[in-house]
Amino acid sequence: MAPTIYRFIMRHSARQQVLLLLVTVASFPVLYYTLELPKIIINEAISNFDPETTLFGQDVGQIGYLMALSGLFLTMVVINGIFKYFINTYKGRVGERMLRRLRYELYARVLRFPLPRFRKVSSGEIIAMITAEVEPLGGFIGEAIAQPAFQGGTLIVYIVFIFLQDPFLGLASIALYPLQGYIIPKLQRRVNQLGKMRVRTMRQISDKLGETVAGVQEIHSHDTSALHLAxxxxxxxxIYDIRYEIYRRKFFIKFLNNFINQLTPFFFYSIGGYLVISGQLSFGALVAVLAAYKDLAGPWRELLIYYQQKEDARIKYEQVIEQFEPPGLMDESLQTASPADPVAIAGTMQLTNVTLTEESGTTILEGVSCTIPLAGVTAIVNAGGGGTEDLAPLLARLTVPSSGSIRIDGRDVQHLPESLTGRQIGYANASPYLFSGTLRDNLVYGLKHRPLRPAVPVPEVLARKRQRLEEARLAGNTDHDVDADWIDYEAAGCDGPEALAVRLFTILRMVDLEDDVYDFGLYGTIDPAQRPDIANGILEARHAAREALAHDSLRSLVERFDRDHYNVNATVAENLLFGTPVGTTFAVESLSDHPYVRRVLDKAGLTSSFLDAGRQVAETMVEIFADLPPGHELFEQFSFIDADDLPEFRTIVQRAGRDGPDQLGEAERSRLMGLVFKLIPTRHRLGLIDDPFKDRLLRARRVFADELPVELRGSVELFDEDKYNSAASIQDNILFGRLAHGQAQVANRLVRQMIAGLVDDLGLRTCLTEVGLDWQVGVAGSRLSAAQRAKTALARVLLKRPALMVLNEATSGLDGQSQTRVHAAILEERAGRGLIWVLHRPGLARMANLVLVFKNGHLVESGSFADLQQDPDSVLRSLLTNE
Amino acid sequence: MLADEVQLLKRIPLFAKVEPSRLKLLAFASERQVFQSGETIVREGEVGSTAYIIVSGEADVLIQTNHGTMTVSKVGKNDFIGEVAMLCDVPRTASVRALTNVDTLCISKDLFYSLVKEFPEIAVQVMRVLAQRLERSTRLLRERAAPAANILTEGDGV
Known part of the structure; x- marks a missing residue:
């Protein structure tokens, strides 16, 4: 990367900068004329019109002359404006393009950082640097060359003018420039240092902010918010101190500069005046010089501002760049090298004197030498003292040894491109990272190395797309299309999407994730227009479920939706809508504010019942939750009211008690009524939903559906026995009702079994699993359990069929039964291909062809499992007996 | 309904002296569970962490002996099953099987503890009742053990 911002500018935008400069210079005459013309208009056309004046040899008269000049003035103003517009947008464009290039280069560098580097820089710092810190550089880059040239040029023109009037005064006018040139950078240096400090401090702050977000649970669990605030x-x-200091110094520089600037006129008045009096200088010349000098101040000030900006940008650039040039940065070619490289991972892996040392000097692995055949299973056993978990990333070429070498078939792995190691070597550990997106996205993630098939072209956006790619090239960005199809089906041994889907199911079964994904499918939603097959199947399941649920053993477990019956296991809101809200219009939180809902309640004579019930709910909540601290778990789980809103409801309840509920304002009434919508009679057991209430609510339900205005129809998906409800989950669609509250665990299991039975009978299991693949895994996979994340990572590696698979205690988070199943499946899948497995239990070494036992970072023994087990003195044997 | 459940809780000696508004919170946050006749509510030997108050219905209390399962007693409305489980994790000392449909209010250890943490006066009331019981059983034990005093003294050293 360019070491200074000027080199960076010249390297990547020299042509644009020169063009900018030329256009700026070309605009000078126009600018000059826009300033000059008004003088000519006043002097020659208005006050002292010379009747002899002609225009292109024609006599046009005073008015004609005036009009011609005025027209010319207007033209010049317009041309000048166009120049300015062009220059400014061009500057902006150059700046943005360079900024884009800079950010892209920085990000590309992050992707090439050696892994241990990430222990030292926090994500907060990197984010702050790439986003906020470099932002002002874009503005500066556009001005970097043109601005000083323009202002400097203007300055020189004025100085030359003064010199032509009188060399003495000319000298006087620039006499103090050397002084300014000496003092100001000196003062500026301290400001620069402060600027650096500010950048550093700000980085630490963003680091702390990131830490707070990541560790917020600890803050709550230890009551340390005060500490963090402090x-x-x-x-x-x-930051305040630094910035204040910067302001003081910056404005002191300005003050000093202004003072020195005013010192020069002092010389003009005194010396120039003396010269005029003594007759050595004409009065007119002095006036002209003074006027010219006044004009000097403008460009001089601009130059000073530019100087300060330049220093600021220089520091920012250097400080950012410095962070992105860590030692051991991966060579760029390793990432960009052609994937068509015929080299394969095969043969043996030779470790020669491999040593891994932390920066603190701690030795993690020392002098490890061994040969690992790449076809077959190699188990690595930790006999205490660690080191093995750091060995696995080395073997997968994720990290490089501090000394010694790792060779595959004689070639040092350090020089193998990622297009080889990242495709032919698979690596999984126990706490992998998942990217936000669907489960499917995360599974096929390992197949997306390069765009393989262009995206289906959409004619309307084709031109736009081409333009965008061209612009990306101009900014030095990649021209790979992110919308293209990146999936390498061949790598997964498939010939297309259909085969891949089948393969995915096989792999889900291998890693024991199929049932989980099926469950995700049950909670998922589908668009019946897109998947009519699934929707129809689910409707069939619904009809079958109706019959099954009519059976005695299940009858009490699910209460189905029935247009003519109140569902006591559903909320009042669901009972009223008799459907699922789509979007926020009819969301339960805002239902009582909706005018249409209120009209319906009025019509059914429910308003006062709602108010009354709402008041009782509020009273009960205020009574029983009053003494709990806000944020208490019971609040979160059970209360209808947010802890923050409790005081407000207390006031409402008090006022309702004192003045009667009729005296409450509209907002308060709406809040009380809102509580009622959340009630589920069987769960909350408040005894507020009696039979007359239910009858009236059923009437309201009919009114709601019958009179629903056309524009609101899209906001609710009504329950309909024969129609798939796209807003509800698949499970809800099958049950078409609610699980009864207060049923023992056994009952829930029975219902699930019933659903599973139906799904299997109708051959829907695959469909549901497919829907489950669209499950959003959340940020960093937070919507999956740790075991599910580990299984997903395993599946991701298995899917790409690497020549060598390195597992780093990857299954340690799975439960015992799951482990047994997954281990067997992995061994079967990997039969005949390379598998290096850092074990979390020594007993697992039984399945390996070669066992390597490590202790305190040293390889202490190696051999076949049988040999080591039989050797009475072997470390492995003692480990096995202790297990 | 909630009000009835509060009355129910008040009849349980352990809660008799606890303030009604606390009992209301306890009842509100607790779940109702229905067991069909024949279903097992708690199983002997399993570690439980929930106590059940029977709202309606009847159930058999069974223990395993060398000669098979034996019914030792019956429980019904207002009876409290597994109250110790509400205080600490212990294996159930007997099984309880529903004889009719049994409606229960279940109080989990977690819920009870989070209430106690917030309102220590509940703990004081419960402690008092437990202490009285301890005193009574110690007294009973002493009375019954008096004839076998020798054995007890020997056992002290163990």
């Missing part, structure tokens, strides 16, 4: 306040204080 810490951040202290850091903000540092």
């Amino acid at each position: 810490d951040i306040a202290d850091r903000y204080g540092d």
Whole structure:
């Protein structure tokens, strides 16, 4: 990367900068004329019109002359405006393009950082640098060359003018420039240092902010919010001090500069005046010089501002770049090298004197030498003292040894491109990272190395797309299309999407994730227009479920939706809508504010019952939750009311008690009524939903559906026995009702079994699993359990069929039964291909062809399992007896 | 309904002296569970962490002996099953099987503890009742053990 911002500018935008400069210079005459013409208009056309004046040899008269000049003035103004517009947008474009290039280069560098580097820089710092810190550089880059040239040029023109009037005064006018040139950078240096400090402090703050977000649970569980507030306040204080100091110094520089600038006129008045009095200089010349000098101040000030901006940008650039040039940065070619490289991972892996040392000097692995055949299973056993978990990333070429070498078939792995190691070597550990998106996205993630088939072209956006790719090239960005199809089906041994889907199911079964995905499918939703096959199947399941649920053993477990009956296991809101809200219009939180809902309640004579029930709910909540601290778990789980809103409801309840509910304002009434919508009679057991209430609510349900205005129809998907409800989950669609509250665990299991039976009978299991693949895994896979994440990572590696698979205690988070199943499946799948497995239990070494036992970072023994087990003195044997 | 459940809780000696608004919270946050006749509510030997108060219905209390399962007693409305499980994780000392449909209010250990943590006066009331029981059983034990005093003294050293 360019070491300074100027080199960066010249390397990547020299042509644009020169063009900018030329256009700026070309705009000079126009600018000059827009300033000059008004003078000519006043002097020659208005006050002292010379009747001899002609225009292109024609006598046009005074008015004609005036009009011609005025027209010319207008033209010049327009041309000048166009120049300015062009220059400014061009500057902006150059700046943005360079900024884009810079950010892209920085990000590309992050992708090439050696892994241990990430222990030292936090994500917060990297984010702050790439986003906020470089932002002002874009604006500067556009001005970097043109601005000083323009202002400097103007300055020189004025100085030359003064010199032509009188060399003495000319000298006087620039006499103090050397002084300014000496003092100001000196003062500026301290400001620069402060600027650096500010950048550093700000980085630490963003680091702390990131830490707070990541560790917020610890903060709550230890009541340390005060500590964190104090810490951040202290850091903000540092920033304040630094910035204040910068302001003081910056404006002092301005003050000093202004003073020196005013010192020069002092010389003009005194010396120039003396010269005029003594007759050595004409009065007119002095006036002209003074006027010219006044004009000097403008460009001089601009130059000073530019100087300060330049220093600022220089520091920012250097400080950012410095962070992105860590030692051991991966060579760029390793990432960009052609994937068509015929080299394969095969033969043996030779470790020669491999040593891994932490920066603190701690030795993790020392002098490890061995040969691992790549076809077959190699188990690595930790006999205490660690080191093995750091060996696995080395073997997968994720990290490189501090000394010694790892060779595959004689070639040092350090020089193998990622297009080889990232495709032919698979690596999984126990706590993998998942990217936000669907489960499917995460599974096929390992197949997306390069765009393979262009995206289906959409004619309307084709031109736009081409333009975008061209612009990306101009900014030095990749021209790979992110919308293209990146999936390498061949790598997964498939010939297309259908075969891949089948393969995915096989792999889900291997890693024991199929049932989980089926469950995700049950909670998932589908669009019946897109998948009519699934929707129809689910409707069939619904009809079968109706019959099954009519059976005695299940009858009491599910209460089905029935247009003519109140469902006591559903909320009042669901009972009223008799459907699922789509979007926020009829969301339960805002239902009582909706005018249409209120009209329906009025019509059914429910308004006062709602108010009354709402008041009782509020009273009960205020009574029983009053003494709990806000944020208490019971609040979160059970209360209808947010802890923050409790005082408000207390006031409402008090007022309702004192003045009667009729005296409450509209907002308060709406809040009380809103509580009722959340009630589920069988769960909350408040005894507020009696038979007359239910009858009236059924009437309201009919009114709601019958009179629903056309524009609101899209906001609710009504329950309909014969129609698939796209807003509800698949499970809800099958049950077409609610699980009864207060049923023992056994009952829930029975219902699930019933659903599973129906799904299997109708051959829907695959469909549901497919829907389950669209499950959103959440940020970092937070919507999956740790075991599910580990299984997903295993599946991801198995799917790409690497020549060598390295597992780093990857199954340690799975439960015992699951482990047994998954281990067997992995061994079967990997039969005849390379598998290096860092074990979490020594007993698992039984399945390996070669066992390597490590202790305190040293390889202490190796051999076949049988040999080591029989050797009475072997470390493995003692490990096995202790297990 | 909630009000009835509060009355029910009040009849349980352990809660008799606890403030009604706390009992209301306890009842509100607890779940109702229905067991069909024949279903097992708690199983002997399993570690439980939930106590059940029977709202309606009847159930058999069974223990395993060398000669098979034996019914030792019956429980019904207002009876409290497994109250110790509400205080600590212990294996159930007997099984309870529903004889009719049994409607229960179940109080989990977690819920009870989070209430106690917030309102220590509940703990004081419960402690008092437990202490009285302890005192009574110690007294009973002493009375019954008096004839076998020798054995007890020997056992002290163990």
